[in-house]
Amino acid sequence: MLDLDPLVITLIMFASMLVLMAIGSPLSFALLTCGAVMAYLVYGDGGLDLLITSTFSSMDNFLLVALPMFIFMGLVLQRSGLTDDLFSMMHKLMGQWPGGLGIGTVIICALIAAMAGVSGAATVSLGIIALPSMLKHGYDKRLVTGTIMAGGALGFLIPPSVLMIIYAFLSRDSVGKLFAAGLVPGLMLATIYIAYILIRCRIDPRMGPPATETYSAMEKLASLRFLIAPGLLITTVLGCIIGGVTSPSEASAIGAFGALVIAALQRRLSMDMLKYVMLSTTKIMGMLMWIALAAVFFSKIYVGLGAGQIVTELVEDNDLAPIWVIITMLATYFILGMFLDDFAILFITIPLFVPIVKDLGYDTTWFAVLFVLSMQSAYLTPPFGYNLFYMRSVAPKDITIGDIYWSAIPFVILQIFGLALVVAFPQIAMWLPGLLF
Amino acid sequence: AACLGAAASADTVRLRFHTYFGTEIDDIAKEFRDAVKDRTDGEVRIQYFRGGELVPSDQLVDAVAKGTIDMAHGVGSYWSGQVDIGNIETGLPGAWTTIEEAKEVLGRPEAQALLTEAYAEAGTVFLGKSYGSDYDLLTKEPITSLDDLKNFKIRATSNVAKVLQQFDIPTVSLPGQELYVGLSTGVIDGVIYGSAVDYHHLKLNESAKHYTRLNMLTPGWTETYLANPDTWAKLSDEQRTIVEEELANFAANVEAWLNDGNKSFPDDIFEFSTLPAEDTKALTEAAQSVWAEEAGRSERNQKLIDLIVANAKAQGRL
Amino acid sequence: MQIVTRYLVIQDGLSEFLGQVISWLTLAMIGVLMFEIVARYFFNSPTIWAHETGTMLYGGFCILAGVYTLRHQGHVRSEVIWGALPPRVRAGLDVVTFSLALVVLAIFLKLAIAFAADSWAVREFSNKSIWQPPLYPIKTVIPVAVGLLLLQVLAELVRAVLTALGIAYDDPRRAEDEPADPVLAAEALPDQPTESTKPTGKDNA
Ligand code: NA
Numbered sequence A: 001m002l003d004l005d006p007l008v009i010t011l012i013m014f015a016s017m018l019v020l021m022a023i024g025s026p027l028s029f030a031l032l033t034c035g036a037v038m039a040y041l042v043y044g045d046g047g048l049d050l051l052i053t054s055t056f057s058s059m060d061n062f063l064l065v066a067l068p069m070f071i072f073m074g075l076v077l078q079r080s081g082l083t084d085d086l087f088s089m090m091h092k093l094m095g096q097w098p099g100g101l102g103i104g105t106v107i108i109c110a111l112i113a114a115m116a117g118v119s120g121a122a123t124v125s126l127g128i129i130a131l132p133s134m135l136k137h138g139y140d141k142r143l144v145t146g147t148i149m150a151g152g153a154l155g156f157l158i159p160p161s162v163l164m165i166i167y168a169f170l171s172r173d174s175v176g177k178l179f180a181a182g183l184v185p186g187l188m189l190a191t192i193y194i195a196y197i198l199i200r201c202r203i204d205p206r207m208g209p210p211a212t213e214t215y216s217a218m219e220k221l222a223s224l225r226f227l228i229a230p231g232l233l234i235t236t237v238l239g240c241i242i243g244g245v246t247s248p249s250e251a252s253a254i255g256a257f258g259a260l261v262i263a264a265l266q267r268r269l270s271m272d273m274l275k276y277v278m279l280s281t282t283k284i285m286g287m288l289m290w291i292a293l294a295a296v297f298f299s300k301i302y303v304g305l306g307a308g309q310i311v312t313e314l315v316e317d318n319d320l321a322p323i324w325v326i327i328t329m330l331a332t333y334f335i336l337g338m339f340l341d342d343f344a345i346l347f348i349t350i351p352l353f354v355p356i357v358k359d360l361g362y363d364t365t366w367f368a369v370l371f372v373l374s375m376q377s378a379y380l381t382p383p384f385g386y387n388l389f390y391m392r393s394v395a396p397k398d399i400t401i402g403d404i405y406w407s408a409i410p411f412v413i414l415q416i417f418g419l420a421l422v423v424a425f426p427q428i429a430m431w432l433p434g435l436l437f
Numbered sequence B: 001a002a003c004l005g006a007a008a009s010a011d012t013v014r015l016r017f018h019t020y021f022g023t024e025i026d027d028i029a030k031e032f033r034d035a036v037k038d039r040t041d042g043e044v045r046i047q048y049f050r051g052g053e054l055v056p057s058d059q060l061v062d063a064v065a066k067g068t069i070d071m072a073h074g075v076g077s078y079w080s081g082q083v084d085i086g087n088i089e090t091g092l093p094g095a096w097t098t099i100e101e102a103k104e105v106l107g108r109p110e111a112q113a114l115l116t117e118a119y120a121e122a123g124t125v126f127l128g129k130s131y132g133s134d135y136d137l138l139t140k141e142p143i144t145s146l147d148d149l150k151n152f153k154i155r156a157t158s159n160v161a162k163v164l165q166q167f168d169i170p171t172v173s174l175p176g177q178e179l180y181v182g183l184s185t186g187v188i189d190g191v192i193y194g195s196a197v198d199y200h201h202l203k204l205n206e207s208a209k210h211y212t213r214l215n216m217l218t219p220g221w222t223e224t225y226l227a228n229p230d231t232w233a234k235l236s237d238e239q240r241t242i243v244e245e246e247l248a249n250f251a252a253n254v255e256a257w258l259n260d261g262n263k264s265f266p267d268d269i270f271e272f273s274t275l276p277a278e279d280t281k282a283l284t285e286a287a288q289s290v291w292a293e294e295a296g297r298s299e300r301n302q303k304l305i306d307l308i309v310a311n312a313k314a315q316g317r318l
Numbered sequence C: 001m002q003i004v005t006r007y008l009v010i011q012d013g014l015s016e017f018l019g020q021v022i023s024w025l026t027l028a029m030i031g032v033l034m035f036e037i038v039a040r041y042f043f044n045s046p047t048i049w050a051h052e053t054g055t056m057l058y059g060g061f062c063i064l065a066g067v068y069t070l071r072h073q074g075h076v077r078s079e080v081i082w083g084a085l086p087p088r089v090r091a092g093l094d095v096v097t098f099s100l101a102l103v104v105l106a107i108f109l110k111l112a113i114a115f116a117a118d119s120w121a122v123r124e125f126s127n128k129s130i131w132q133p134p135l136y137p138i139k140t141v142i143p144v145a146v147g148l149l150l151l152q153v154l155a156e157l158v159r160a161v162l163t164a165l166g167i168a169y170d171d172p173r174r175a176e177d178e179p180a181d182p183v184l185a186a187e188a189l190p191d192q193p194t195e196s197t198k199p200t201g202k203d204n205a
């Protein structure tokens, strides 16, 4: 058993993990391998047993039952043609305004975010449906791809949110409270995007020319029917959680069941679709669970080696003003977000950061919102950003990867602006939970 | 960071001490760590981990046995699925009504021998116990009798829930972190979770103000201290004595913090009331089936239950 | 090399079969929780078992699902550097990755078997609610899942070794994971979104 300085431990653990990830190891395997090597060489007796403890505690938590349910629900809705319907509605209602389709896209993203627990749902489906349509209408390709990627990232901020459920699992916050705290910042960010599109299109109308098709008032009114099903589902699920009718996990089951009912009513429910949804949920949850148990194991080994104290001591020794500690953490998130998966960042940093946030006297619910806001940017910052990957996989050939990277930049700046607002005015996040609970 | 590294010389023993408490007792823990370090000239260092930091509270025994941690401070009912005696030593409804009584019963040599034996079987060294505090009901609406509870959903765990069920009182199990939102939104109407200090710590008084003393079980829980046998054997006799003495201090401080806090609890935060004596008696009687069930799990459990029954009879409660 | 192909077909088939079977647990979870909600609100008689059953279904489902995820190459990896390398170099790096994983999973399997055996030995039960169900069945799922994942990792290792050495073999999975043309993918997506959005497979929800 080696006796190492916490700083050395930190360097070895994180450097070796980054090396493994660089050579293309799946994240879960990289975390498992580094954790196991450190456990065997440095921890002493019983270090490896933390692997089994971490596994069982990741399996044995009622909160987490909501994860597959919300993913299932999102997949059903995606496959039931909901995005097509919503986009055709937005086209009829707002197409003739400059930038109207872009604004409609942000609104659809917010609606999908309120139904799906993960980010990326909206990016993929709008990338297929809205992207070609907006390009055809002469929209600027960078404005369009940026809008879809940024809007798609809202999925984790606007409740329900898988990321928040796992945060709550690690920080022992209430899921309902976190959900309530994410709602206003999510809507605020959507509004910021809309304002940005309006301003860009006002300055240069060629960015988002009005559509030439015209629709009668009746047609417009009739298209609003597409809001009924998602409206009902959103109200029911969020109402159950925030209104305290059921636990979040039960509400997630209602959401999944409700999505199946909606698909059936629209005659889009089939055995093929059901199998696709079930198997995709299986594939996603297999990945999430193995990252979860590996990352919990990795971070427990790290904390157990006494290296977790290094973070606390750095904070104490440097005598930083509390708000600078928070800003440093957020800067760390921004940099990690360029290279790492959001769940990896969550599992590795939250057990270290949350006790410090508590010690400094800040509300951990507020910090949860700051964290999720930071992860919004992580989805858009190269080189590792999910929405960049999604966009690349669905965008037509004449949109280069360079276009996609460039298109993300203004939206990342807007996200940082939104984050700064919530740092400066915590009430943006805390007002709704304060009002409700 | 630099001092941590430099001080870690070859003959320093680091003990991973894992409590089930969150941040509430950080000051007491710091005193304990400093005292052990000073008295052993820095040869024994306590590395302190809060609830859930390394292992979940229900896996503390396993973690001590395997050497993942060296010492644990937890509650028997969390791991009663693994250690037969866990529920009884934690406290069954009606088992005792004062801390002195609990200390007297569990402090007897026969009881200590049973505990030592049970934890040795689980691969750990039993170091001792400390005693919790009040364990009462907190509700959103005032109650005057058990009958009032029939339309309430009460969050209660395991053995208390079993007793309430005999009175047709619906119980729910909900994790501690959901209590605040659960009460404020009405998922539950009341909780049986701990004492006024605990409820105030969770800010439950913001939505539920009515604190009803059940007089069913005081202290409502007891705590157990365990060590890994190999680690414990590696310490010198002197070091062991120091750790044991400081652990006793730590236990006494935690106990005092809870009980002093509850005794001097400001009157204006909760509305305090007490359950009628006949209801308390009915609860104790209903609890007998739970006592019998626990006794049935093993011969050892039967022996400990016999001790508790004898005591209850001597006190005139049975 | 026909024997390798046959081995891969069997191994992939096993993981595929597992995934197909456990995918039904998603509906079981919905069913159990909906039953609880209906029982509580419409019949005013909450169950004592729904929450813990739901949790056990969740835990068993997710840990087993990892095998299916690997068979479909769905465990998220960073492709920043790895993806830019020539296929044989990538395969060489995969040999490192999967060999390490094999060792770690072997240790994991040993620990998981001991963990489950301890639970069987004391006939461990849960003390979270008054239902007090036995815990050894769900704890037994862990070694099963780790063992099955180990087998699939072995198949991945065989593929990587052969590719790295430049030995030609017929990979039964090849038809599935042709890198999709982005334009074709976009058109095909409404019907077949799984494979074409594959960079991560995480949240194509
Ligand atoms: Na969402």
Ligand code: NA
Binding pocket: A337, A338, A339, A340, A377, A378, A379, A380, A381, A382, A383, A384, A385, A386
């Ligand atoms: Na990124």
